[in-house]
Amino acid sequence: MSNSIHSFANSEGARPANAPVNRPLLELRNLSTHYISGQGSRVVRAVDDVTLTVNAGETLGIVGESGSGKSTLALTILRVLPPAAHIVDGHMMFEGEDLVRKSDAEMRQIRGKRIAMILQDPMASLNPLFTVGDQVAEPIRVHESASRANAWRRAIDLLKAVRIASPETRVRQHPHEMSGGMRQRIVGAIGMSCEPRLLIADEPTTSLDLTIQAQYLNLLRDLQREHGLALIFITHNLGIVAKMCNQLAVMYAGRVVESGPVSRIFNAPAHPYTEALLNSIPRMGDGRERLTAIEGQPPNLASLPPGCAFAARCSSAFERCRVEAPPEADLGGGQMARCWLAVPAPARAVAGAV
Amino acid sequence: MSTTTESRLLAATLPSRFSFVRSRDFPLVPVAILGVIVFVAVFADLLAPHDPQVGSLAARFRPPFWQTGGGASYLLGTDQLGRDVLSRLIFGARVSLVVGFTAVIFAGVVGTTLGIVSGYLGGWVDQVIMRVVDAWLALPALSFAIFLAAIVGPSEMNIVIILGLVFWTRYARIVRGEVLSLKERDFVRLAVVAGCSKWTIMRRHILPNVVNSAIVLASLMLGVVIIAEASLSFLGVGVPPPKPAWGVMLSDGKQGLMVGYWWLTVFPGCCIMLMVLSANLLGDWLRVKLDPQLRQL
Amino acid sequence: MKQFIIRRLGYSVLSLLLLSLTIFFFVRVTGDPATLLVEPGASEADIAAIHHQFGLDRPLVVQYALFMVNLLRGDLGQSFYYQMPVSELYLSRLPNSLLLATVAMSFSLLVGLPVGVLTAVRTGGFWDSAGKLFTLLGLSLPSFFVGLLMILFFSVFLGWLPSSGSGTVWHLFMPAFALGWYFAAAHMRLMRSAMLDVLGSEYVKLARLKGLPQIMIIGKHALKNALTPVITLAGINLVQMINVAVIVETVFAWPGVGRLLYEGVSFRDFPVVQGVVILGGSMIVIVNLIVDIFYAVLDPRIRLEA
Helix, strand or coil: CCCCCCCCCCCCCCCCCCCCCCCCCEEEEEEEEEEEECCCCEEEEEEEEEEEEECCCCEEEEECCCCCCHHHHHHHHHCCCCCCEEEEEEEEEECCEEHHHCCHHHHHHHECCCEEEECCCHHHHCCCCCCHHHHHHHHHHHHHCCCHHHHHHHHHHHHHHCCCCCHHHHCCCCHHHCCHHHHHHHHHHHHHCCCCCEEEEECCCCCCCHHHHHHHHHHHHHHHHHHCCEEEEEECCHHHHHHHCCEEEEEECCEEEEEEEHHHHHHCCCCHHHHHHHHCCCCCCCCCCCCCCCCCCCCCCCCCCCCCCCHHHCCCCCHHHHHCCCCCEEEECCEEECCHHHCCHHHHCCCCCC | CCCHHHHHHHHHHCCCCCCCCCCCCCCHHHHHHHHHHHHHHHCHHHHCCCCCCCCCHHHCCCCCCCCCCCCCCCCCCECCCCCEHHHHHHHHHHHHHHHHHHHHHHHHHHHHHHHHHHHHHCHHHHHHHHHHHHHHHHCCHHHHHHHHHHHHCCCHHHHHHHHHHHHHHHHHHHHHHHHHHHHCCHHHHHHHHCCCCHHHHHHHHHHHHHHHHHHHHHHHHHHHHHHHHHHHHHHCCCCCCCCCCHHHHHHHHHHHHCCCCCHHHHHHHHHHHHHHHHHHHHHHHHHHHHCCCCCCC | CHHHHHHHHHHHHHHHHHHHHHHHHHHHHCCCHHHHHCCCCCCHHHHHHHHHHCCCCCCHHHHHHHHHHHHHHCCCCECCCCCCEHHHHHHHHHHHHHHHHHHHHHHHHHHHHHHHHHHHHCCCCHHHHHHHHHHHHHHHCCHHHHHHHHHHHHHHHCCCCCCCCCCCHHHHHHHHHHHHHHHHHHHHHHHHHHHHHHHCCHHHHHHHHCCCCHHHHHHHHHHHHHHHHHHHHHHHHHHHHHHHCHHHHHHHCCCCHHHHHHHHHHCCCHHHHHHHHHHHHHHHHHHHHHHHHHHHHHCCCHHHCC
16 A cells, blocks of 8 residues: 655645645545445445545645545544444544544534535525624634633634634624625635635635635635645545645546646646546647547546446456456655556556457 | 414414325235224124114113123113114214315315415405404314304214314415425426316426325325314214214213213224324324425425 | 515504404305394394394495405404304403413424434434334324323323313413324424434535534524524414414313314304404414514525515
8 A cells, every 4th residue: 555645845735834845734544434325235335445644834635526535524523423434444644643533522512613614605604693703713612712702802813814804793693694704714714714724615616706815825825834734625626736735536437547746747647537637628729629528427426336436438448457356556755656557567457368 | 364373373273394294105004904994984883782872761871882781782881871882883884984084175175266266367366365363263262163164054964064164274285385486497487388278287297296295285184174074073063963963972071080980981982093194203203205396285 | 664564564464354354255255144143033024124223234244344344453252152242252261272372382392393303314214213103193183083092091090180170280281281192293393304404404514514513504504594484384273273273272172262162063153263364374474474473584595585
């Protein structure tokens, strides 16, 4: 299995000079989360054998179609899975501690305080009956036992930090009195409130207007720089990845099919799926008449084929792909691909065949 | 456009997402019970050992057969006029069923029709009908029924009409809601564009699609109607004596209660309870089966 | 906010108008109202006199106008049996019904709400089944049957509680329970449904992600949101209870407005019957209005509804 991926100095995301390089902030090793229903008869392998590393101050982008397992991965890290989902294998090492082993009470100390998460739909994530200030101050009061007055003051500062105008007034308002962009900033403020080391953002810009998206992304980047925050950015939009992330992991059918530094992958994708994703982005002046789509449908996670999950839609697939799932192949420079094409030619033949 | 509270009240008085049966479970026991009741009602003349309306004064207040003083001839005991309880229960099933079903169907037909007309035609027709529905929904059902019964006098036919009048509004409100969303669907728009008359559309396209909700609502209302009828009979304004309605039996039974003649109360009450329970469970199952999206119900 | 109140008020007035119209309509349409207004056994001459006295020989519109004028003045006619103005009679009995309804409502909330929350938070298991059974029975058993059974059990067989009348706290027990069970079931069901809805929402998910303790998530975030529909229903149900209590009050001979209705029917005292129905319906309209306004205060989003 591959070892930790080292970051490079010339990546797009910034890393503060004093961040420790020796130990990764978050290390996922062979993590698997399955949904089990019908008394064990139906198993959906939502997250399968995932190995990823995030270092302090880095931004990791996780890209995939819906159903690829990226959201389940995020919920797994924070251990807020629905009752039918179980972590069946693997470790999640956060600052040296294994999150899989922790009790719920211990996880609660971590959630919102050391690892925070922001969700996609800000209107739904904010409780309509409470003021914005109350909701931003809440984690501060719970995790740091701050007094009401102190927490409230911090909330106002946080609103300022996420660039909301007239925070003193806004803080007393309710979510429905604000625009979508403002609400998402508030969700961001909630995430930042206890100065976490890691922030997971699950498609935070999907529900925003395009013009607001850019502002929001810039805000996130600035916050990251100021606080030395590590960011996991879940998205289906490669453009955002190019702008925000220095590391990338591509997920398909619950598995990580390619990972590594963004620049390397964008220049030379190793996995056919990644290549197809990059090709499907229309570019001005490239002369193509038709948009390139990826043929076929995403697989049914409850009944995955024995070989590579992408084989059915892959134009470069050959026999071994359909029979045996490919291992993670190290391509050097921190890049990894789960593909038989990435494995040196002699090993590609089906085992036992001439 | 109905008031917020009233629609909430209506939505809340019907079972929401609290199903007693899973969708795959066919409610065998409730259906069997209802089947037995129907069977008994149909074949009452053959099954009842005695005439339900004629009593023998020598045999008053006999207890059920397993207590001392009871016997095989009056299995479940007799009432204050010496009438056999079992026979009265059997014939009472007929009354409850007939009144219950008829009232539910009457309310259903009227309510569904007006709901479709109101929802589809819109405009002032809708406003008028909905204002009436709102006003009638505001009237307390039981009191209104009692009021009407007091005016027209009790009889089986009158009760059916009264109950129908009191309960049609529930159908109208729900059916109208469905029609409003159906109106926007493409197949209706297609029919309009194709030149169908309003009445044809309402009959051919809208009606079949609301029938499901109407059926579910009917099964749920059956229990309510039966309790209403029993309540009216209990108060003396329902089915008039000497006809053996279960509610009337309960009212008669009150006299014997203080001296411990429990069978006059327990048996008719249990019959009512069994019938209503079965109707509720059946309605629950139908609701989940026919359309799991029936959240508004 | 003011706009909302005014609109809502207008709505209520319209409902009240329609209510009175409906009552008026039914009385006129089902036969000669004079027969209802005289005491049983009156002669032809009496009926003619009634016709004249109540203006029944005038055009319908005029009759309705007179009816409305009287209503607005609070004149609902005179009871034959009690020889008192109906409105006075009603108001004298209302406190008793209110007492019964309040106790029954408290019971239904004290039992219904916690059980509803419990069955929502722990689906499946003992509480879920117990709750379902309780609800099923509560919705299927007619209240008078419950009342009669209780009398049988607690008065006749055990001799613990008095079976009728009012006056002491012991008299309240059985009628309140018989009346309240159905509503406890209804409230429990609604509470559970609302809680389940809220527990599945995104903001509860975020609350979990913030690392808030479970008690806080349920108690603060979930409960407040789930309570609003339930309290609304409870408010409406209070009045509904008073109206539905006819049965229970009759069984237990509780001197409230329900029993008044029964007496009116038994003694063929039509003005009483009409009066109780009109006042009962009006109370519902008024309570709906109050609850809607209260709801708007509680939930800031409602105020902005067009």
